[in-house]
Amino acid sequence: MISRSANAQANRIFLRACIGTAVVLPLLVALPHALTIYWQSVLVLFTINAVLLIGYRLITTMGGWSFAHISTAGLGAYTTAILTTIETPWSFWATFILGALIAGAFALLISYPVLRTRHYYFFLSTFAAGEALRQCYVQFSGITGGTYGISFIPRPEPILGLDFATSTGFYYIALALAVLVGLALYRFDLSRLGRTIKAVAANEELSESIGINTWALRTLPFVMGSVVAGAGGVLYGNFNGAINPLDFGTVLMFKLVAAAIVGGVTTFFGPLLGLLYLTALEEIFRDWAQWVPLFWGVSVVAVILLSEGGLEMVAIRLGRRARRWWAGRANRPPDGERTGSGR
Amino acid sequence: MTILAVNNVAKRFGKLAAVKGITLEIPEGQIRALIGPNGSGKTTMFHLISGFLRPTSGDIRFQGHSIKGKRPHQIAKRGLVRTFQLTSIYREMTVRENVTMGHHIHAGRRARPRPTLEKLPRFEAVEESTGWILDFMGLSDEAETTARLLPAGMQRVLSIATALAVRPTLLMLDEPLAGLNPTEKSDVAQKIASLRDHGITILLVEHDVRSVLSVCELITVIDFGEKIAEGTADEVTSNPAVIEAYLGKQSRHDA
Amino acid sequence: MQIVANIVFLSTFYVSFAVGLALVFGVMRTINFAHGEFYMLGGYSLWLLFGLLSGTMPDGATFIIALVVAAGVVGTLGILVQLSIFHRLREQPFSIFMATLGLSYVLQVVVVKAIGPMGQSVPAVFPGFVFFEGMILPIQRLVVFGFTVVMMGGLYLFLMHTDLGRAVRATAQNRTGAMLQGISMNHIALTTMFVGSALAALSGVLMGSVLIISPFMGGEALWRAFIIIIVGGIGSLSGAVVAAFLFGIIDTLMTTFGAGKFAPMVDAMIMLLVLSFLPSGLLGARE
Numbered sequence: 107m108i109s110r111s112a113n114a115q116a117n118r119i120f121l122r123a124c125i126g127t128a129v130v131l132p133l134l135v136a137l138p139h140a141l142t143i144y145w146q147s148v149l150v151l152f153t154i155n156a157v158l159l160i161g162y163r164l165i166t167t168m169g170g171w172s173f174a175h176i177s178t179a180g181l182g183a184y185t186t187a188i189l190t191t192i193e194t195p196w197s198f199w200a201t202f203i204l205g206a207l208i209a210g211a212f213a214l215l216i217s218y219p220v221l222r223t224r225h226y227y228f229f230l231s232t233f234a235a236g237e238a239l240r241q242c243y244v245q246f247s248g249i250t251g252g253t254y255g256i257s258f259i260p261r262p263e264p265i266l267g268l269d270f271a272t273s274t275g276f277y278y279i280a281l282a283l284a285v286l287v288g289l290a291l292y293r294f295d296l297s298r299l300g301r302t303i304k305a306v307a308a309n310e311e312l313s314e315s316i317g318i319n320t321w322a323l324r325t326l327p328f329v330m331g332s333v334v335a336g337a338g339g340v341l342y343g344n345f346n347g348a349i350n351p352l353d354f355g356t357v358l359m360f361k362l363v364a365a366a367i368v369g370g371v372t373t374f375f376g377p378l379l380g381l382l383y384l385t386a387l388e389e390i391f392r393d394w395a396q397w398v399p400l401f402w403g404v405s406v407v408a409v410i411l412l413s414e415g416g417l418e419m420v421a422i423r424l425g426r427r428a429r430r431w432w433a434g435r436a437n438r439p440p441d442g443e444r445t446g447s448g449r
Numbered sequence: 450m451t452i453l454a455v456n457n458v459a460k461r462f463g464k465l466a467a468v469k470g471i472t473l474e475i476p477e478g479q480i481r482a483l484i485g486p487n488g489s490g491k492t493t494m495f496h497l498i499s500g501f502l503r504p505t506s507g508d509i510r511f512q513g514h515s516i517k518g519k520r521p522h523q524i525a526k527r528g529l530v531r532t533f534q535l536t537s538i539y540r541e542m543t544v545r546e547n548v549t550m551g552h553h554i555h556a557g558r559r560a561r562p563r564p565t566l567e568k569l570p571r572f573e574a575v576e577e578s579t580g581w582i583l584d585f586m587g588l589s590d591e592a593e594t595t596a597r598l599l600p601a602g603m604q605r606v607l608s609i610a611t612a613l614a615v616r617p618t619l620l621m622l623d624e625p626l627a628g629l630n631p632t633e634k635s636d637v638a639q640k641i642a643s644l645r646d647h648g649i650t651i652l653l654v655e656h657d658v659r660s661v662l663s664v665c666e667l668i669t670v671i672d673f674g675e676k677i678a679e680g681t682a683d684e685v686t687s688n689p690a691v692i693e694a695y696l697g698k699q700s701r702h703d704a
Numbered sequence: 705m706q707i708v709a710n711i712v713f714l715s716t717f718y719v720s721f722a723v724g725l726a727l728v729f730g731v732m733r734t735i736n737f738a739h740g741e742f743y744m745l746g747g748y749s750l751w752l753l754f755g756l757l758s759g760t761m762p763d764g765a766t767f768i769i770a771l772v773v774a775a776g777v778v779g780t781l782g783i784l785v786q787l788s789i790f791h792r793l794r795e796q797p798f799s800i801f802m803a804t805l806g807l808s809y810v811l812q813v814v815v816v817k818a819i820g821p822m823g824q825s826v827p828a829v830f831p832g833f834v835f836f837e838g839m840i841l842p843i844q845r846l847v848v849f850g851f852t853v854v855m856m857g858g859l860y861l862f863l864m865h866t867d868l869g870r871a872v873r874a875t876a877q878n879r880t881g882a883m884l885q886g887i888s889m890n891h892i893a894l895t896t897m898f899v900g901s902a903l904a905a906l907s908g909v910l911m912g913s914v915l916i917i918s919p920f921m922g923g924e925a926l927w928r929a930f931i932i933i934i935v936g937g938i939g940s941l942s943g944a945v946v947a948a949f950l951f952g953i954i955d956t957l958m959t960t961f962g963a964g965k966f967a968p969m970v971d972a973m974i975m976l977l978v979l980s981f982l983p984s985g986l987l988g989a990r991e
Contacts, residue, residue, distance in 0.1 A: 111576055112549070171798060219979035226734060226797040227938065230930055231979060237927030238972030245965035298556060305550050308539050315499065315533070316615050317525035317554035356923070360805055367802060396813045403806020410799040411792065 116296035123292055127285060134281055138274040146273040147345075152385050153280040154341045155362070159377045160288050161334025162362050166371045167300070168327045169307030170228040173359055174216070174236030175335050180243060180354035181209045182336035183343025187256040188249055190344075198262035202340050209336025212239070213329045221324050236359075243351040255350025259343060280341055287334055292374050294330075303327055357399060364402045368409050370416030379417040452477045452619055452650050453498070453529070458507030459674075460493055467493040469674040470507065475619070480641065480651040482665040484685075486694060490674035491654045495623055498652075499531040500524045511619065526554050530617035534624040537608030540597035544588050544607055547596055548579045551614025568648045569616070578614065586610040586640060602633030606640060613644070620644065622653040626661070638664045662686070670694070705839045707960055713845050715952025716852040717911055721925055722932040722944045723859065724903030730876035730939030731896040732790060734797035737804035739929070740922025741811035742778045742901050746908020747917040748815060749774035754826045763829040767913065771851070774909045775902040782901025786894055808922070815919040823916035848910045855906055856945075862899070863941075872896055876939055931975045937988020946986060950974075 138146045158179055165172050182205035189196040189204070196204075220231045243250045250256065262270040262279065269275045294300050306313045306320045314320045343349040361384055369380025387401050409416050455473035459466065468490045475481050485491045496502040498509055500521040509517050516524050525531075539547050552575045572578040583589045586606050591599060596607060605625055612620055625641065626634050641664055645651055655661040661668070662682040670678040670685055672694040678685050685691055725739045736742075750770040757766045785807065793799045830843040863869040875882040875892045883889060908921075915921070932951060936943030951971055958967045978985060 216976060219976040222979055222983040226801065227934075229798065229801065230735060230938075231934055231975070234927055234930040234934060234975055235972055238931070238968045238975075241927075241968030245968060247965075302550070302553060305539055305542075308541060309536060311501070311533055312537055312539065312611075313550075314501075314521040315525055315531050315537075316551050316611060317522045317530075319520075319522050321520075356805070357809075360802075360809070363802060367799075396816065399806065399809035400813065403803065403809060406806060407789075407793075407799075407803045410796065410803070 112298065116293075119296055120289075120293050124289065127289065131285070135278070138277050143273065146277065148385070148389060150273055150277045150280055150345055151342075152381070153277065153284050154338055154345065155365075155381055155385070156378055157280065157284050157287055157338035157341070158335055159362055159365055159381055160284070160291055161331040161338065162366060163331075163371055163374070163377045164291055164294070164327045164334070165331035166366060167295070167303050167307060168324045169310075170221070170224070170232075170324070170328070171363065171366075172220075172236075172328070172331075173229045173233035173363075174213075174220075174239065175332070175362060176354050176359040177236035177239040178209045178212055178332045179335040179339030179342065180240065180349075180351075181212055182206060182339030183349050183354070184243065184250060184256070185336075186340045187259045187343050187349050190260050191256060191258060195260070198260070198344065199265070202262075202337065205340040206333045206336040209339065210329050210333035213332030214325070217325045217328050221321070221328065240351050240354055243354070251350070253350060253352075255348060255353075257348035259347050259349070261344065261347075276341075276345055280345075283337060283341065287337070291330075291334070295374055299323075299326075360399060361402065364406045367406050368416055370418035372415060373418045373422070375421075376416060376418030379421060383417060450477050451475065452512060453652070454510040455494075455498065456508045456510070458494075458497055458504045458509060460490075460497055460502060461505045467674055468497065468504075471671065471674070471676050473669060473676075475650060475652060477618075477650055478645065478648060479667060480645050480653070480665050482661045482668045483652065483654045483671065484656070484661065484668060485671040487656065489672045489694075491671055492623070493674075494671070495531065495621060495654055499529065499621060525615055525617075528616065528618040529621070530612045530615045530619070531621035532608045532612050532623050532625070534627060537623075538596045538604055538611065541595065543593050543595055544599070544610075545579060545583065545592040547607055547611050548582050548588075548614050549575060551582075551611035552578060554615060569613075582610050582613055586613070600633075602629050602636060605629060605633070605637055609637075609640060609644075617649060619650045619652065622651065624654055624656060627656060705837055707956060709839045709841055710960070711949075711953050711956045713849060714956050715949045716849050717907070718928070718932055718948035718952050719945055720852045720855060720903070720907035720910060722929040722936075722948055723856070723941060724900040724907070725929050726933045726936065726939065726941055726944035727859075727872075727876075727903070728896055728900035729933060730941065731872060732893060733879075733939075734790070734800045735804070735930075736782075736785065736790075736897075736900070737801055737926070738785065738808040738811060739900070739904050740924075740926035741808045742781065742904035742922070743908040743911075743925060744815065744917075744919060744922035745778050745781070745811065746774040746905035746910075747912030747915075747921060748819065748824075748908075749777065749905065750909045750912040751824050751826055751917050763827075767829045767909075770909050771906060774905040778905030778908075779898040779902035782897040783894055785901070786897040790893065790897065791890070812919045812923075819919075821919060823918035825916050826913060829913055842914075844914055848914060851906075851910055855903070859899070859903070859941075868895055872899075928971065931971050933985075935975050935978045935985055937985025940985065940987045943985055943987030 138149060141149060158175065162172070162175050165175065185205035185208050186198065186201040189201045190198055216235050220228060220235060223231045243255075244253055247253075261276065264270065268278065270279060302313075302318060303323050303326070306318060306323045310320050313323075339354075342353070346353070365380035365384050366377045367380070368383055369378065370376035383405070384402055387405070388395075388398050391398055391401060451474050453473070453475040455471060457470045457472050458468060459470045460468040471490075471494060483491050483494060493502065497504050500516065500519050500523070503518055507517075508515055511524070511527060511529050514527070516527065516529070539550060542550065555578075556575050570581060572581065580589075583592050586609065588603070588607060588610055591603060596604065599607065609620075609622065609625065622641070625637055629637065641651055641653070653661065653665075665682065668680065668682060668685045669676060670688070670691050677690045677694060678688045680688070721743060725736065728736050728739070750767070753766055753770045753773065754763075757769070785804070789803045789807070790800055793803060828842075828844050830847050832843045834841045834843060834846065861869075863873050871882065871887045872892055872895060874885070875887060875889070882892075928951065932947045933944050935950070936945070936947035951974075954970060954974070955967045958964055958970065
């Protein structure tokens, strides 16, 4: 049997997202030219975090909130850092692919044991596995530089006349990755496979009993999300020019999870809203940097206690109200817009 | 012809023997009930047959092939599909989405004809098949309702509809009538009978003997992990061992 | 023989740190991420009291006072966490995890701001060494070992021989059953949080007398405690003790034979292997 209408609908939504991206893209390309050097680097880091977060949300669709994501991203960063600073250095672009694959391979290796656990066991076991990996960055100081890490990581060599030595140049790599990964995973999210993964998260027993290979469909997003983490990690390490084990500790992990909670993970854009909010907090309280995780933590608890579904639900409600207002202004019959909120 | 042959299957959890060597043979086209008091091992039997638990010993053959040690989704793909008593729906999906999800193994490729007695119509597209199943199960009016908002009886019917979308030759229903009111009970029982008329063999587990008497052709009674009786409704209800098991359990409950 | 002594010292540290976490997890079915910071606060209690009281009384007395004060203060903090976070977010273990993770940052920042990020240490309360059968045993270590044994003994007596302790154990084994028997969940939760947090603080005082006290000492200890309670079987105290000794042996042997840098990797691999074959841990109950 084939399924026509669901696929056609997914294609329609995806096309709309592509058009939306195409409209916004020139703005995003022009953006760094309007910013100071400081804000350019904030923008680059935001974009890299967005890549990490897009990968993270994919993992959450299978129902597990991993705590190993940032340590895994570290594998990408260390791959690049090591291979581009040895005596016969590799090309950045080769390490980029290799770093992503190594991160994916690590996820595949630990997937069997950690995916046997659910709920809090899952984040406990991923936390322990991730911290152990991070301890390896500290301990294997012969290749990782131990607690001092690796510095003087060279920027990517130019391709097609594009120079990546400046923040603006580097931003275009990050932006390209964010847009490509974002669109690809958005299409994946809409696909039948993406919806089946969410069905497995909603009811694993039932899914298994109707013939869904739940094991495979939990492993797949975990590994795919980790590949994305590895790619994001490569950019992260390379942009900073120096990495050490603390870069891949709980603070950044906490930021990603907090973004996912504050934004919500039901929609694709929810975590990105959360990230925008957390980054804004971070910049507003730049002079009290040590207290920033506290504000993040308070935001998380507030969202958990006060609002259901996070910022994405607020945005959806506002959008609906705006559409109704627009419909009213165009003198349409008022009940025409009601269908979205029902059921 | 025998569709399911369970041969001397046993299951131990540590020191506890939950099932102690049960043998079952179910011919094609039958409605069979597996009954027994709470804790008798009938749910464990269900898990063993559907692959959610692995037998400690014994063999299970479905349509002549051993399915022992196979994963539940592999067993489902062969046409042996089960429901769960309480959790057999996707609560946040609409009724239509539930049944569409049930087509998972058929979607995206041409249906493979399977040698079977099943006489449900065949369709080219998932949407058509979903529409037919919703119609057949009497769920068309609620197709766009979120599943968790349905009354209990409808949810039970939906769980059967979703299982039906997998196109089972043997359908295993976990307490399909429990917790329903009399009208809902007779409604679901009627649906089950009609599935059998379409060539689907049915194995159901029930706690309450009375509610299954009307639907079932043959009843197997188990207690303490052993088969204590097998026969028609009349034979089973007059069997002293069965009466003892139920009354004995009853008095143990009261104590 | 020295190895045996080292194994015992490291294992008792793991035990004293992990048992409180395992107790809280067993009863509350959620993780107190700030457990590491509670331990860190225990260490700082010792350091502060040494600063305040040195010269006014013997060091041994200060040590005892630090144990009592740390257990009381941090135990009360545990009660506050129970009332403000755990109780309000019950049935949402993941949210509690995030909220206590936030709390752990707050505690770290407070200590960094108030005292500074640099590590501190206290002079040995019980200086000197004992030489026995070819082993060199620092007296301080022996005292820490002795107190840990007393602490575990106390916990054992509490859980096995008091009504409250029995209720805590009943809850850890079967929540619904315990509720049906009329055990008050709130009461048990408060007790558990007090005891669990106080254990973390006691462990902090004991280890603070032999290690460097820093704002980040909790985070460094926590992940290994997670590995210990996962391998031991989540919620199982005896499992945590067994696993603590297992990792005490492995880590000591690896350090002794120059493979210390492989220890985190080996520990994690053991955890992953245990999860592969026994998802509920060595002594954990099947869920």
